[in-house]
Amino acid sequence: MKYHHGNLKQVLLDCACETCENEGADALSLRGLAKKANVSQTAPYRHFATKQELLACIAEEGFKNLTKDLQKVLDGEFNSERERHIASGRTYIEFGLNNLNTYNLMFSDSIKDFSEFSGLEEAAETCFQTLKKIITKVFNLNDEQTELKGMHQWAMAHGLVMILHKRKSIPDKARESGSSTAIKVMDRVNEDLDGFLGNFLD
Numbered sequence: 001m002k003y004h005h006g007n008l009k010q011v012l013l014d015c016a017c018e019t020c021e022n023e024g025a026d027a028l029s030l031r032g033l034a035k036k037a038n039v040s041q042t043a044p045y046r047h048f049a050t051k052q053e054l055l056a057c058i059a060e061e062g063f064k065n066l067t068k069d070l071q072k073v074l075d076g077e078f079n080s081e082r083e084r085h086i087a088s089g090r091t092y093i094e095f096g097l098n099n100l101n102t103y104n105l106m107f108s109d110s111i112k113d114f115s116e117f118s119g120l121e122e123a124a125e126t127c128f129q130t131l132k133k134i135i136t137k138v139f140n141l142n143d144e145q146t147e148l149k150g151m152h153q154w155a156m157a158h159g160l161v162m163i164l165h166k167r168k169s170i171p172d173k174a175r176e177s178g179s180s181t182a183i184k185v186m187d188r189v190n191e192d193l194d195g196f197l198g199n200f201l202d
Helices: 005-023 030-037 051-075 081-098 100-106 118-138 143-169 172-177 181-191 193-201
Strands: none
Touching (some): 005 030, 005 051, 030 051, 051 081, 051 118, 081 100, 081 118, 081 143, 081 193, 118 143
């Protein structure tokens, strides 16, 4: 991999993000990252003192990318603000499903205290504030109510990411049998996600 002296940290981070998404966070190591980036074994340590710091930077990138997606919903044109609200839920869920390993890292116990990493803490807070801005376009709420609504929407969307991911892992034969109530619920959510979001986001 070619790089310029001034952007080695970004090259390493890009490589780490790619490895995390393709292979999972457990596959990451600073030595392995050096090999993939074609740099010396000590080079990553100049930018990431520990693997924990590297994971925090990957999670930070994840929150920044999710914020970009939500910002598009905030700035976009919709026929109604309710449509915007539904789009925000769908956007969150699609991000989680399309970037599952990164998403799992963002909410895993691998990073126990966001306050230890200022960039990560700021990125997560900006993401939540963007969601709150969308909510204020839809509902006439005070600050406390908006905060609670944002937490509710985030928690619900997070749960739906897990449900829909689980559905993907169930063999077709098991889904086709239709014997499990849980599978029926998963299928219903998958088939009419916008309708489901519309019912539960109001």
